[in-house]
Amino acid sequence: xTAKSSRSAxxxxxxxRHGELAALLKQRVYAxxxxxxxxxxxxxxxxxxYGVALGTMRQAIQTLVEEKLLLRHHGRGTMVSRGLTGNTxxxxxxxxxxxxxxxxxxxxxxxxxxIATPEELVTIFENRxxxxxxxxxxxxxxxxxxxxEKIWVPLPAFSALTRLPGTAWAxxxxxxxxxxxxxxxxxxxxxxxxxxMAAAESAMLELKRGNPGLVVRRRSFDIKGHCVEVREALAxxxxxxxxxxxx
Amino acid sequence: xTAKSSRSAxxxxxxxRHGELAALLKQRVYAxxxxxxxxxxxxxxxxxxYGVALGTMRQAIQTLVEEKLLLRHHGRGTMVSRGLTGNTxxxxxxxxxxxxxxxxxxxxxxxxxxIATPEELVTIFENRxxxxxxxxxxxxxxxxxxxxEKIWVPLPAFSALTRLPGTAWAxxxxxxxxxxxxxxxxxxxxxxxxxxMAAAESAMLELKRGNPGLVVRRRSFDIKGHCVEVREALAxxxxxxxxxxxx
DNA sequence: TAGTGGTCTAGACCACTTG
DNA sequence: AAGTGGTCTAGACCACTAC
Numbered sequence: 001x002t003a004k005s006s007r008s009a010x011x012x013x014x015x016x017r018h019g020e021l022a023a024l025l026k027q028r029v030y031a032x033x034x035x036x037x038x039x040x041x042x043x044x045x046x047x048x049x050y051g052v053a054l055g056t057m058r059q060a061i062q063t064l065v066e067e068k069l070l071l072r073h074h075g076r077g078t079m080v081s082r083g084l085t086g087n088t089x090x091x092x093x094x095x096x097x098x099x100x101x102x103x104x105x106x107x108x109x110x111x112x113x114x115i116a117t118p119e120e121l122v123t124i125f126e127n128r129x130x131x132x133x134x135x136x137x138x139x140x141x142x143x144x145x146x147x148x149e150k151i152w153v154p155l156p157a158f159s160a161l162t163r164l165p166g167t168a169w170a171x172x173x174x175x176x177x178x179x180x181x182x183x184x185x186x187x188x189x190x191x192x193x194x195x196x197m198a199a200a201e202s203a204m205l206e207l208k209r210g211n212p213g214l215v216v217r218r219r220s221f222d223i224k225g226h227c228v229e230v231r232e233a234l235a236x237x238x239x240x241x242x243x244x245x246x247x
Numbered sequence: 248x249t250a251k252s253s254r255s256a257x258x259x260x261x262x263x264r265h266g267e268l269a270a271l272l273k274q275r276v277y278a279x280x281x282x283x284x285x286x287x288x289x290x291x292x293x294x295x296x297y298g299v300a301l302g303t304m305r306q307a308i309q310t311l312v313e314e315k316l317l318l319r320h321h322g323r324g325t326m327v328s329r330g331l332t333g334n335t336x337x338x339x340x341x342x343x344x345x346x347x348x349x350x351x352x353x354x355x356x357x358x359x360x361x362i363a364t365p366e367e368l369v370t371i372f373e374n375r376x377x378x379x380x381x382x383x384x385x386x387x388x389x390x391x392x393x394x395x396e397k398i399w400v401p402l403p404a405f406s407a408l409t410r411l412p413g414t415a416w417a418x419x420x421x422x423x424x425x426x427x428x429x430x431x432x433x434x435x436x437x438x439x440x441x442x443x444m445a446a447a448e449s450a451m452l453e454l455k456r457g458n459p460g461l462v463v464r465r466r467s468f469d470i471k472g473h474c475v476e477v478r479e480a481l482a483x484x485x486x487x488x489x490x491x492x493x494x
Numbered sequence: 495t496a497g498t499g500g501t502c503t504a505g506a507c508c509a510c511t512t513g
Numbered sequence: 514a515a516g517t518g519g520t521c522t523a524g525a526c527c528a529c530t531a532c
Contacts, residue, residue, distance in 0.1 A: 016501065042517060053503040055302075058518085068494070074518050075510030088493060188493035194441065194459060194484040212441060212459035212484060218493070237441040237459060237484060244491070246335060246435035246465070247315070263520065289498060300522040305499085321499050322529030 021050060021060035029069060029080055030224055036184050039077040040070070068186055069223070083184035083223070086174035089149075089216055089231075092192070093239045095141050107149075109166035111136035114155065121152060124219065126226040129154035133162055135169075138204060145205050147235040153228065157181060173229075174220075183228050188220040194237050201234060212237035268297060268307035276316060276327055277471055283431050286324040287317070315433055316470070330431035330470075333421035336396075336463055336478075339439070340486045342388050354396075356413035358383035361402065368399060371466065373473040376401035380409055382416075385451060392452050394482040400475065404428060420476075421467075430475050435467040441484050448481060459484035 025040075034040050041049075047057040061078060064070040072078045090105060112135050122128050132152045139147040151173065153161065160180045170176045177183040197205070197213040205211075214237040220229040272287075281287050288296075294304040308325060311317040319325045337352060359382050369375050379399045386394040398420065400408065407427045417423045424430045444452070444460040452458075461484040467476040 018501080039517095044517085054505085056502055059501085061518095072518065073511080075516080076512080077517055084493065190491050190493055192487070192489040192491070194461070194487050196485075214441070238443075240439070240441050242439040244437050244439070246331065246437055265520080286498095291498085301524085303521055306520085308499095319499065320530080322497080323531080324498060 017052060018056050018059035018063070021052065021057060022063045024050075025060060025064060026069065034080050036080050036082045036178070036223075039079045042077065081184075081186060083178060083186050084174050084188060084220075086172040086185070089147070089190075089218070089233050090141075092214065092216060092242055093146070093235055094241050095146055095239050105139045105141055105146075105171055107137045107139045107169070107171050109135065109137045109169060112166050114162060117154075121230060124227050124230060125154045127154075129157075131155040133158055135161075137169075139171075146239075147233055148201060148204060149234075150232045152230045153177075157183065157228070177229070184223050185220045185228065186223050187225075188218055191217040194240075197234070205234075205236060207236055214240045264299060265303050265306040265310070268299065268304060269310045271297070272307060272311060273316065281327050283327050283329045283425070283470075286326045289324065328431075328433060328470075330425060330433050331421050331435060331467075333419040333432070336394070336437075336465070336480050337388075339461065339463060339489055340393070340482055341488050342393055342486050352386050352388055352393075352418055354384045354386045354416070354418050356382065356384045356416060359413050361409060364401075368477060371474050371477060372401045374401075376404075378402040380405055382408075384416075386418075393486075394480055395448060395451060396481075397479045399477045400424075404430065404475070424476070431470050432467045432475065433470050434472075435465055438464040440464075444481070452481075452483060454483055461487045 025046075028034055040046075043057050043061055044054060046061075047054045050057065061070060061072070065072055065078075068081055070078055071081055112133070115132055115134050117125075117129055117132050121132065131154075133155055135151045135153075137149050137151075138145050139149060155162070158177070158181050161176075164180065174185045177185060193215050194212050195215060196210050197207065199209055201213065202209055202211045213234045216231075216233040216235075218229075218231040218233070219227050220231070222228045272293075275281055287293075290304050290308055291301060293308075294301045297304065308317060308319070312319055312325075315328055317325055318328055359380070362379055362381050364372075364376055364379050368379065378401075380402055382398040382400075384396050384398075385392050386396060402409070405424070405428050408423075411427070421432045424432060440462050441459050442462060443457050444454065446456055448460065449456055449458045460481045463478075463480040463482075465476075465478040465480070466474050467478070469475045
């Protein structure tokens, strides 16, 4: 059959048909043919087009679902992920409240300036950007200053934000990045550690001098896996709380 | 066909054939028919025995693999998990070393006694045990005391350990539980928070008074999902370091 | 070489969502 | 009612492991 002959025509070792298909589908997302939030063709149709059995195409799609690139909904279809919604740094903290609701935090912008890329950040972003936008803000919960945050994003990719006044910034940055800069954050990685706060930091957060601070350093990645944002958050380590599985 | 008629004979809603099979296989592990480390029959044989297609049986096995109950090895077979090997609390800390090797930590037993079950622990263990074995130890790295640990295990399930002299205790507890108490730890969950150390604690760890401490409270679960151990570890919060994905 | 899990096919039917 | 993903079948062949 056609499928069989085409398979023997490409006897690549170490690859599978569904693996190749996954790569092909991923390319179509990268190329922008299927945009975030849009439904892709039905798996039955894709199977026909690519000349493979349904199960094989399902397997290819499944790997992209596990990579969080696609989302499947029974009866509705398969769509490209809209990415993370953000605001998850608070998951590490109690802050008195039993549960921090989605809309509680508000942010006050302290600094917003264009800077030359610091040496330690040059290699983190793609294309070695020469300039970055640096934003510092203080996030409040129930009127109390709880979290200091620094955000670095590369220019000119995020230049739409330099023109945006500080008062117009949304609490959640990821949806704003998607809307104004056309950047979808699909994955992120947090690095946590504890250090004593500097005098200025503890003062800002209304804590005693030398109070231990928990630092969350986050790198955010777009749909292609490129780092598009570095963030550093600082808060009272005594409010830190985390539950995690052991494997 | 037989399969079809038997399916219509049990028109349970909300269940699937592979889901039922997974439950049946799980039962055979619980019953001890297939012991940890042993190979289970080939999926082709199981499919024959249960009268289902190969793919369906594969799907059933796959769910148990994702639950960490089974492990598959291409060409070798499918075996029941031997459980966690432990010693992973150090993954949260730097302690100067670039990487903490598997064999570096050594432990000194401070306390080992049978106690009446404290109220807050009664409901955590299965069968509300009346007595527990409490062990306190100090774990060293390169000769320095780095971590204080309290361990609670239920009696009489772990009574083999009460007869074991403190000097005979292994660094890694999970393999010892498996060997001496016939308890396999399959999963665990860590809860982390930061608090100031008490004077005695900071003295033991050779830290200054009021040094922030990171507390890791771990609950370990056996093959049936029952809690079989509670552990609380305390160490210098300034040595804490953790990298984790964001979803 | 025999036996295992992994891939793939070509269907059928079921369960869910939407107009 | 039409279209989607989810389940299931009954095979074939491939890739890996151990004897």
